[in-house]
Amino acid sequence: MAVTKEDAWGVQARSQTTGSTHDENELRVAGFWVFLATDMILFACLFATYIVLRGNTDGGPGPRQLFDVTGFTEETFILLTSSFTCGLATHVMHEGRRRALVLWLSVTALLGLLFVGLEVSEFVRDVSVSATISRSGFLSGFFTLVGTHGCHVSLGILWMGSILFQVMRQGITPAIARKLTIVGLYWHFLDVVWVFLFTVVYLMGVM
Amino acid sequence: MLPHYWPTLVTGDPLIYGADASIGLVSIAIVFVLTYYKKWGWLWREWLTTVDHKKIGILYLIAALLMLFRGGVDALLMRTQLSRPNLHFLAADHYDQIFTTHGTIMILFVAMPLIFAMFNIVVPLQIGARDVAYPYLNAISFWMFFFGALLLNISFVIGGSPDAGWVSYAPLTENQFDHGPGENFYIMALQITGIGSMATGINFIITILRMRAPGMTLMRMPLFTWSALAASIVVIYAFPALTVALGLLLIDRVAGAHFFSMDHGGNPMMYANLFWIWGHPEVYIVILPAFGVLNEVFPAFSGKRIFGYSTMVASFMAITILSFLLWAHHFFTMGAGPGVNAFFALASMAIGIPTGVKVFNWMFTMYRGRVRMPMPMRWAVGFIPNFVVGGATGVMLATAPGDYQYHNSYFLIAHFHQVLIGGTIYGMFAGMYFWWPKMFGFLLEERIGRLAFWLWNVGFYVTFFPQYLLGLMGMTRRIYTYPAGMGWSSLNLLSTVGAVIMGLGFLFIVWNILYSVMHRSELRDVTGDPWNARSLEWSLPSPAPHYNFAVIPTITRRDEWWEIKKYGRTEDYRPQPGEIQDIHMPNNSGRPFLFSVAFFVVGLGFVFEWYAVVILGFAGVLAIMLHRSQEVDDGHQIPADEIRHEEIALGRL
Ligand code: HEM
Numbered sequence: 056m057a058v059t060k061e062d063a064w065g066v067q068a069r070s071q072t073t074g075s076t077h078d079e080n081e082l083r084v085a086g087f088w089v090f091l092a093t094d095m096i097l098f099a100c101l102f103a104t105y106i107v108l109r110g111n112t113d114g115g116p117g118p119r120q121l122f123d124v125t126g127f128t129e130e131t132f133i134l135l136t137s138s139f140t141c142g143l144a145t146h147v148m149h150e151g152r153r154r155a156l157v158l159w160l161s162v163t164a165l166l167g168l169l170f171v172g173l174e175v176s177e178f179v180r181d182v183s184v185s186a187t188i189s190r191s192g193f194l195s196g197f198f199t200l201v202g203t204h205g206c207h208v209s210l211g212i213l214w215m216g217s218i219l220f221q222v223m224r225q226g227i228t229p230a231i232a233r234k235l236t237i238v239g240l241y242w243h244f245l246d247v248v249w250v251f252l253f254t255v256v257y258l259m260g261v262m
Numbered sequence: 263m264l265p266h267y268w269p270t271l272v273t274g275d276p277l278i279y280g281a282d283a284s285i286g287l288v289s290i291a292i293v294f295v296l297t298y299y300k301k302w303g304w305l306w307r308e309w310l311t312t313v314d315h316k317k318i319g320i321l322y323l324i325a326a327l328l329m330l331f332r333g334g335v336d337a338l339l340m341r342t343q344l345s346r347p348n349l350h351f352l353a354a355d356h357y358d359q360i361f362t363t364h365g366t367i368m369i370l371f372v373a374m375p376l377i378f379a380m381f382n383i384v385v386p387l388q389i390g391a392r393d394v395a396y397p398y399l400n401a402i403s404f405w406m407f408f409f410g411a412l413l414l415n416i417s418f419v420i421g422g423s424p425d426a427g428w429v430s431y432a433p434l435t436e437n438q439f440d441h442g443p444g445e446n447f448y449i450m451a452l453q454i455t456g457i458g459s460m461a462t463g464i465n466f467i468i469t470i471l472r473m474r475a476p477g478m479t480l481m482r483m484p485l486f487t488w489s490a491l492a493a494s495i496v497v498i499y500a501f502p503a504l505t506v507a508l509g510l511l512l513i514d515r516v517a518g519a520h521f522f523s524m525d526h527g528g529n530p531m532m533y534a535n536l537f538w539i540w541g542h543p544e545v546y547i548v549i550l551p552a553f554g555v556l557n558e559v560f561p562a563f564s565g566k567r568i569f570g571y572s573t574m575v576a577s578f579m580a581i582t583i584l585s586f587l588l589w590a591h592h593f594f595t596m597g598a599g600p601g602v603n604a605f606f607a608l609a610s611m612a613i614g615i616p617t618g619v620k621v622f623n624w625m626f627t628m629y630r631g632r633v634r635m636p637m638p639m640r641w642a643v644g645f646i647p648n649f650v651v652g653g654a655t656g657v658m659l660a661t662a663p664g665d666y667q668y669h670n671s672y673f674l675i676a677h678f679h680q681v682l683i684g685g686t687i688y689g690m691f692a693g694m695y696f697w698w699p700k701m702f703g704f705l706l707e708e709r710i711g712r713l714a715f716w717l718w719n720v721g722f723y724v725t726f727f728p729q730y731l732l733g734l735m736g737m738t739r740r741i742y743t744y745p746a747g748m749g750w751s752s753l754n755l756l757s758t759v760g761a762v763i764m765g766l767g768f769l770f771i772v773w774n775i776l777y778s779v780m781h782r783s784e785l786r787d788v789t790g791d792p793w794n795a796r797s798l799e800w801s802l803p804s805p806a807p808h809y810n811f812a813v814i815p816t817i818t819r820r821d822e823w824w825e826i827k828k829y830g831r832t833e834d835y836r837p838q839p840g841e842i843q844d845i846h847m848p849n850n851s852g853r854p855f856l857f858s859v860a861f862f863v864v865g866l867g868f869v870f871e872w873y874a875v876v877i878l879g880f881a882g883v884l885a886i887m888l889h890r891s892q893e894v895d896d897g898h899q900i901p902a903d904e905i906r907h908e909e910i911a912l913g914r915l
């Protein structure tokens with residue numbers, strides 16, 4: 056294509072690249088942001104449903120009877136800490152410190168596991184006092200909203216495990232750095248969702 | 263361990279057994295043909311594992327046409343049932359199942375794949391890209407759609423179809439009123455296909471924002487690509503609401519929760535809200551790309567640039583935003599109160615403004631142009647009166663007090679068919695005829711095409727105009743029969759006649775395609791630009807080579823290709839041997855297909871509430887995801903020499 060600079064038609068010299076003006080890794084991170092937007096809307100719909108249903112306890116147990124202040128404060132503290140250690144993992148990754156990366160990533164995943172464990176035990180406790188998902192509209196909304204977040208966290212743990220495995224085998228390659236960036240975004244996003252859960256479900260529930 | 267609704271699996275209905283038998287025979291025939299001609303390997307390598315956007319587009323198109331056939335048969339069955347009063351051709355429960363699958367299939371498995379077909383075939387070529395941003399994800403999208411469609415379709419033969427309408431309103435769809443696998447089929451089919459749609463939305467947003475050729479600023483982008491961007495944005499904002507609505511309904515049904523039930527503190531109105539927060543934007547998802555096609559077709563066949571490019575862009579964006587403020591106009595009668603109804607009525611009327619702008623722009627584009635009327639233009643011109651009527655009746659429905667009369671009557675049915683067929687389908691057919699040569703390298707024959715168009719067009723008016731009148735005369739939707747003496751009989755008969763004519767129109771389109779395939783050597787498009795059109799895809803040979811552009815062009819203005827032709831520079835626009843470098847392309851993969859099969863298994867498990875199967879399916883999904891994440895896949899390079907050879911073979915070097 057011989058369109059040159061001095062062309063009367065006013066065309067600038069055309070680029071000689073084969074067209075890969077985009078960087079593959081950066082592209083994926085951009086797409087993940089859009090995915091997070093969809094996930095945010097999903098949670099927004101669940102929140103809306105919960106808010107509509109939260110007064111409908113149908114004579115069964117309500118937030119005040121069920122929510123345990125120490126329990127959900129612990130959960131919050133653990134998840135926030137894990138977000139911090141996840142940030143540390145990203146930081147040491149940029150410095151290329153593989154062993155530190157393995158350490159912080161493992162700590163993050165373990166904290167995540169602890170969080171999920173606490174949540175499960177909370178659910179078990181609720182069910183043991185007959186506060187099941189089929190008891191009332193409020194409980195349906197509660198278990199589904201909090202449980203969806205918990206499933207997201209569990210998936211994140213599996214995902215981190217898979218990346219951990221790769222870091223141990225391959226070291227810090229650009230592809231792995233990208234995956235870590237993405238899983239980090241995901242983890243922080245879940246943290247933000249939890250802050251809303253903590254406020255809307257738990258705090259407003261016991262107040 | 264037989265499920266509790268086991269009796270529904272063995273219906274004893276001869277219609278169902280007939281269907282079972284014919285499906286079995288067709289499957290055996292397909293397996294036989296593929297084996298006999300040793301085509302399994304070809305099928306797997308070329309189609310089932312492809313990540314090429316052009317092939318995925320073709321797959322979407324084929325699937326959509328097949329589903330249009332299935333939905334069309336449903337429609338004819340219903341019209342036969344309604345042709346005379348007191349007919350008992352279909353039983354009431356049968357009729358319910360058929361209108362439900364008809365609506366669901368037409369919106370989700372015809373309209374959606376048609377627009378995704380066009381996105382895939384056109385967008386990367388129009389913006390000067392070699393593929394979409396995430397080709398692998400693109401394949402996942404297609405196969406998720408495919409297996410979602412399959413799941414809904416098999417409901418007919420195993421277990422019974424859903425029967426609560428395409429909106430599947432709670433509390434009717436709660437387990438206590440509608441138990442059995444039918445509604446589960448609906449929920450799982452839509453969830454699976456919905457994941458694919460969301461992935462497509464993400465894919466095209468990033469493709470359009472990040473993969474454009476150098477120099478193609480947003481305001482130089484072809485308008486079809488703008489429409490794809492607008493529709494993709496609506497997809498990613500709307501579909502999560504559907505996921506939630508259906509997810510919660512499923513939890514109600516299988517876990518006995520009380521989201522939408524009448525008792526224990528459920529709230530059925532929440533379902534209507536969530537459903538239409540998706541549902542209304544959905545109708546814009548399927549109409550925006552049709553607008554986009556028209557924006558390409560009118561200028562191409564008027565020999566003029568589009569009138570009011572920037573107002574077109576502005577109206578796309580206005581519709582994108584406004585479409586989220588209208589959902590409650592679907593349930594004015596639910597009684598949300600005058601304030602809410604007034605807001606949604608006004609917002610609904612406001613959307614008529616950007617839509618009207620477009621109609622005027624198209625007419626001004628044709629005005630004083632050198633108008634030619636080949637097939638794409640026929641469908642495009644046919645679109646205009648359809649859409650004017652559809653928009654006007656929409657505004658009538660949007661008048662909240664008036665809607666208390668029109669709601670759920672045949673007037674409403676006529677309205678949405680006017681916009682969905684007269685709008686989306688006409689637009690997509692225009693696009694299909696327009697880009698057919700770019701997909702396959704030959705044109706669709708004109709004479710049969712015209713016949714098909716006229717049959718379809720006449721049939722369309724004869725079918726739906728009587729329905730407006732029927733609606734005003736009080737006939738409501740979703741009744742399987744009606745008494746004589748209501749004054750509805752002759753109009754219903756007329757409508758059925760129209761439907762048969764439309765059915766013929768469809769058969770002629772199929773014949774048009776088959777005939778053109780057989781005569782493809784006479785219909786071959788050797789220029790790559792058979793319509794003398796304007797955007798970048800027409801600078802490539804037909805069909806485009808698998809890497810699309812040997813050298814990515816640099817864009818200097820709108821309608822780049824048209825300008826190049828005007829200045830007689832087409833020869834210079836071809837790649838020079840020295841410019842060609844190695845091209846990096848993504849690898850094929852069988853995983854998207856298997857991934858979707860695993861989701862299909864999950865779907866089946868939920869449908870019959872066999873949790874072991876659900877777990878098995880999810881294990882498959884997870885295993886495939888882990889496998890993918892461990893893989894180091896950098897695609898492959900096509901050496902420059904190979905590209906030079908290919909371009910020489912195409913006569914371009
Ligand atoms: C000027 C633009 C439009 C307006 C003001 C409008 C207004 C409305 C209103 C108020 C209803 C609900 C009526 C009722 O249930 O009583 C409705 C239903 C519907 N509209 Fe439109 N509409 C417009 C354009 C479209 C377009 C472009 C499409 C699709 C391509 C569409 C598809 C539908 C569908 C599918 C339904 C019925 C859904 C159902 O109840 O099954 N509309 N429209």
Ligand SMILES: [Cu+2]
Nearest residue numbers: 542588591592
């Ligand atoms: Cu609407």
